[in-house]
Amino acid sequence: MILSGITKKYGETKALDGVTCEIAEGKITAVLGESGAGKSTLLSVISGLISYEGEIDGVSGAHVRRRERCAYLFQDPKLLPNLTVEENLRFVLPKERWNAIGAMLARVKLDGKEMRRPGALSGGERQRVAIARAFLFPHELLLMDEPFSSLDLALKKSLIELVQSLWEEQKNTVVFVTHDVREASLLSHRALVLKRGKIVLSLAAERPFPRDFFTSSPEEERLVRALTEGEE
Amino acid sequence: MKGNRRKNLLFSVFAVAVLWLAWVLAYFAVGNDYLLPSFSETMRTAGGLLAERTFWNSFLNTLLRTLLSFAVSLAAGVGFALLARLFASVRAFFAPVISLLRTVPTMAFILVLLLWTSPSFAPIIVTLLVLFPAVYAMALSAFDETYSEFGPLVLSYGVSKPRQALKMYLPLGASSLLSQSGSVLSMGLKITVSGEVLSSAYRSLGWLMQNAKMNIDMPRLLALTLVTVLAGFVLEGICALAAKGARRRLS
CATH class of the missing domain: 3.40.50.300 (P-loop containing nucleotide triphosphate hydrolases)
Structure with a gap:
């Protein structure tokens, strides 16, 4: 470009x-x-x-x-508080990508938390959901x-490694x-x-x-x- | 937190006591039971109202009119506000309409509608015309707030408008809408009663008030006013509870 x-x-x-x-x-x-x-x-x-x-x-x-x-990863995860983790991903993804959600959540170490709402997740987990959303979106x-700007050092390190x-x-x-x-x-x-x-x-x-x-x-x-x- | 709640409750009780004291002082100052009856007599009359079949019929009719107007204005206000949030042209169309509806005096609505419709129907339309702009503005502000937080997300990911409406705007706006709809509902009750007074809608709180006024029955008139105020409080309380439930669902 x-x-x-x-x-x-x-x-x-x-x-x-x-x-x-x-x-x-x-x-x-x-x-x-x-x-x-x-x-x-x-x-x-x-x-x-x-x-x-x-x-x-x-x-x-x-x-x-x-x-x-074009996928976007924001400073704030921008997860809808009324939707579960899985529903948040479905909200932006086209239907043909829905079957990849489970694997991606496992990839970002969020398996088993699909049905949780953002309020029940830690800051790091919320940003992981946002990362999963960005990488799942066909872009x-x-x-x-x-x-990563609002994260503590340990969390920053783990999320940078995840994105890498x-x-x-x-x-x-x-x-x-x-x-x-x-x-x-x-x-x-x-x-x-x-x-x-x-x-x-x-x-x-x-x-x-x-x-x-x-x-x-x-x-x-x-x-x-x-x-x-x-x-x- | 608990201490604060207790303190707030104390202030509310204090406010009621001040109002009661003002009534007592005014009663002694006026010194005329026809003009201003005593608080105790008004309360006795209010208690007596509860045993009257006519009162309950009238109360339910008024409540039904209020709820009907509120329901229609809620559906229309929220629906059009949603369209206004999603389509700039709808927003532009409604801007002057809402301003007009807000500025036209309520009495003008009532007088015109009395000529066009029946006395029992006019209060419904009047309440609807007053509540609709309030609900529309309330809903649009709730949706705008949601947009300011999630607008970049839906724009960059190209989320479809129906999906935005159903999954984002309506559920996220619900809590704010419910918490504010209590005051709109009690305002609706006030407008409905005003409309009923002017139109003398048969078997309504307004009609009872009008009759009390014509018979110079001040205790009854004030008792009916007191009941209307209490009904408004109850409606506000129900909405506050519903909003609390909605907020709990989101957290």
Whole structure:
């Protein structure tokens, strides 16, 4: 997917300012940036939820259309409290995917909890349901908007490992927004640093998964530098 | 938590005591039983009402009118609010209609409807016309709240509108709707009685009140008012219980 000169304005403020980059197919691309850098706006542009100036794959933002086959993993699991785990998955999945629910729930270690409501699950379990939902949904693109940011360290580690292993099975295209350098280096093949709506660094990290959670990677220092340069 | 509940109950009892004291003071200040009867006499008359067949007939007729209007306005209000949440054009269509219904004085509705319909039917339509915009606004706000939380989910996953309506908006809005419908229902009772007073709908609380007024029977008039207020409280309580049940189901 090639993004050329993507600009998004909210009034006079430019949330994205001529972003040009390539999202590699079958890879995980992390978009790093501080709050207000334009990360979530970029996800909304890619998913076709908002209009923009510029082009994606040669299609102008003036003809924006919601992507049909796009899964989304949010910061908050967004599970309907009135539905059970299984019903939550059925809610978004097409009927032909319903028979895969059991296997996926076992895969994310939630077997036996199909009939529980979100209120009866822990925070980590709820996010597992959301991960299962995203990977079960027949998608060509998975967008993740800071899905680990509100989790404690142990939970973050286990969920990052889960996403790594699910990605290994599907090898799908993922765009992953985060403000955490460690998350980006653990879970991406390329990290883009977004600053005031512009990409200031694009850094490849092709080491194979699983990556060691406790060892800092060589690219982390460059990412931190790019994020903090010019800041007090 | 328990302490807070006890404290709140104490404040409620205190409020009732203040109202009672105001009545007693007003009674002595007015000093005329025809204009303002004593509290005890009003209570005695209210007790006597409960033994009257005419009262029960009238009470049930009024209650039936209120419930019928409420049911229709609930179905229409929730249904149209759901459509308004799902389709921007429906929302735009209803915006001026709701504003109009809200601003037209209730008395104007009653007077016009008295010319167009029968005295026993007019209060139903009036209540419906008053309750519908209230229920519509209440439901739309509940659905908007649900959308603000789950809108990104249904948009990005492309969940069909019927599925959104049945699995998301209606069940999640139910608890908020039920908790607010108590006040709408008691307001409905108030409007129905007003309509009945003006239309003199035969065998209704309004009709009884009108008769009491014509006979300058103040204890009876106030007793009927007291019964209406109590009935409103009971209806609100039932709705609050139903809302509590719905919330428990969600947790």
